Structures are given as structure tokens and as C-alpha cells.
Amino acid sequence: MPAISNHTSLCKRNACPTSPMFRFPSHTSLPYRHACVRQIPLGMSHTGFTSLSSSKFVVSCRSFASHSNSKLVVSGELEKFPLGIPDFSQIRQLPGLAYFDKTEYIAKLESGSTTKLVCRPEGFGKSLTVSMLRHFHGFQFRHQYDKLFKVCALLIQVLRHKSLMPKLGSRCG
Amino acid sequence: MDKAVNEGRVQPGRYLVLEFDFSSVTRPRNIDEFVASIKKNIHRGLLKFKLDYAKYLGQSFESKVPDVDRHPASKLEYLTHTVDHILDDIHRRGENDHPLWDVRGV
Numbered sequence: 001m002p003a004i005s006n007h008t009s010l011c012k013r014n015a016c017p018t019s020p021m022f023r024f025p026s027h028t029s030l031p032y033r034h035a036c037v038r039q040i041p042l043g044m045s046h047t048g049f050t051s052l053s054s055s056k057f058v059v060s061c062r063s064f065a066s067h068s069n070s071k072l073v074v075s076g077e078l079e080k081f082p083l084g085i086p087d088f089s090q091i092r093q094l095p096g097l098a099y100f101d102k103t104e105y106i107a108k109l110e111s112g113s114t115t116k117l118v119c120r121p122e123g124f125g126k127s128l129t130v131s132m133l134r135h136f137h138g139f140q141f142r143h144q145y146d147k148l149f150k151v152c153a154l155l156i157q158v159l160r161h162k163s164l165m166p167k168l169g170s171r172c173g
Numbered sequence: 174m175d176k177a178v179n180e181g182r183v184q185p186g187r188y189l190v191l192e193f194d195f196s197s198v199t200r201p202r203n204i205d206e207f208v209a210s211i212k213k214n215i216h217r218g219l220l221k222f223k224l225d226y227a228k229y230l231g232q233s234f235e236s237k238v239p240d241v242d243r244h245p246a247s248k249l250e251y252l253t254h255t256v257d258h259i260l261d262d263i264h265r266r267g268e269n270d271h272p273l274w275d276v277r278g279v
Contacts, residue, residue, distance in 0.1 A: 103174040104174050104177075106174060106177070106183055107174070107177035107182050107183045110182065110183050127196075130192075134190050134192060136185050136186075137185070137186070137187060137188040137190060138186065138188065138189075138190045138225075139186050139187070139188060139189050139190075139226070139229070139272075139273070139276055140186075140225055140226070140229075141185075141186060142185055142186020143186075145185040145186065149174055149175075149185070150175060
């Protein structure tokens with residue numbers, strides 16, 4: 001997979017809602033994935049959100065790209081990015097797994113053409129996005145909506161409300 | 174996401190999802206083997222749909238749609254038509270307390 005040299009080329013190539021490219025924080029031992037663009041301002045909070053999620057604590061942050069609606073979401077202490085695990089439900093419920101939350105694209109996908117084609121190489125999150133859409137639209141998952149989807153948005157709202165996002169962003173960004 | 178849901182632009186759980194994953198299809202040189210692999214994959218998706226939703230769609234659905242079919246493409250068409258008829262019947266009978274009342278389709 002060829003490396004992408006700058007942010008502009010990333011924007012052109014990443015027009016569809018697939019995983020944005022990123023560099024892992026330096027304190028993790030995880031390898032680089034795809035291409036380096038800019039370090040993500042990672043917001044962290046270790047207390048105060050247990051009522052919103054069954055996990056011990058939650059790390060959340062805004063995506064680096066202003067044009068993107070993706071958010072980096074981690075349940076529990078960051079352990080790894082679940083590469084090769086395309087099950088949205090599993091990622092949301094197991095602690096320590098991070099993923100780029102694309103739930104805000106669900107409403108966008110409702111408009112436009114009825115058939116969508118996403119062409120991206122392996123590892124860009126196509127299967128995970130399909131799994132996320134399945135868990136949102138699937139009748140059998142309607143009772144899991146609050147557990148799987150609502151928590152993400154609530155956490156972001158709480159972080160914004162408590163003005164934690166800017167502080168945490170500057171700490172890690 | 175919640176904003177879109179609250180505004181009614183999109184609602185969760187309104188579809189019966191029929192999913193095919195063709196990434197597992199083998200690509201042999203022999204066309205017959207390739208067709209068989211595609212058929213097997215379609216059949217697997219249809220079977221999963223039946224397992225997921227038969228309990229909601231009722232016994233008529235289960236009896237009308239066979240588990241094994243030599244022509245999965247025609248079975249796909251038959252399955253979607255059967256589901257449409259069942260959903261139409263629910264509305265025709267006015268069963269607004271039926272769990273599938275607000276389901277839009279496949």
C-alpha cells in the first residue's frame with residue numbers, strides 16, 4: 001500500500017466514509033498503519049463516566065480532520081486497535097479496543113444514491129462499517145441501540161459540557 | 174447520531190438485513206466451480222436471514238422458504254417477495270402492536 005505524503009492527498013482519497021489514517025500516540029507500542037498524517041489529539045478521562053458505560057472508563061476524542069465526522073472511541077484503557085475484528089458489537093462491548101466511530105455517517109448514507117460502492121484496500125474498515133450499519137438498521141438489534149450507539153454520543157456531549165475536551169486534547173495532542 | 178434519530182431522519186431497527194459476504198468466495202479457473210462457490214455463498218446468506226428472522230416472520234415464512242434450493246437467485250427473489258407479502262399483511266390487518274409493524278422491508 002503506497003504511503004500518502006500529505007493531508008490533501010488523504011482528503012481526496014478518503015472521500016468515502018472509511019477509516020481515516022492516523023499515527024498512534026507515541027506511548028503505545030503499536031506499529032504505524034497505512035500512512036502518517038498528523039497525530040490525533042487524544043482526549044482521556046479515567047473517571048466519572050461509569051454511569052454511561054459498563055466499562056471502567058472511557059477515552060474519547062475528536063477526529064483530527066475537520067471534514068470528517070469520525071471520532072476515535074475507546075472503551076476502557078487503550079490496549080489495541082482491533083485490526084481484523086469486523087464485528088461492531090464485539091468492539092463496542094469489549095474493553096480496551098479502540099475504533100473510529102462513524103455512526104454520524106448513518107444519516108448521511110440515507111441520502112444520495114440508493115446503491116453505495118466503497119472501494120478501499122484491506123484494513124480500511126469497510127467490513128466494520130457494514131457491521132455497524134447492520135447493527136443500526138437490523139430489526140433484531142433495535143433493543144441494543146442505547147447500548148451500542150447512544151453511549152458514544154453521550155460521552156462526547158459530557159466531555160464537551162465539562163470542558164474536558166480542550167484540556168485533554170492539549171495534554172495529548 | 175442521536176440528533177438525526179431524534180429528528181426522525183433515520184430510525185434504528187427498521188430493516189430485516191440480508192447480507193452477503195463475497196470475500197470468502199473462491200476463484201477457481203473452472204467456471205462451474207466458481208458458480209458453485211457463488212451459489213453456496215448466496216445460499217449461506219439466505220439461510221442466515223431465515224435463522225435471524227423466521228421467529229418474527231412466522232411459520233408461514235418458514236414453511237414457504239425452503240432451506241435448500243438448487244437456484245439461490247430465484248430463492249432470493251422468492252424470499253424478498255414473501256417477506257414483502259407478510260409485512261403488507263400485517264398492515265392490511267392493522268396489527269399496529271405487531272413487532273414488525275414499523276419495519277420497512279429487506
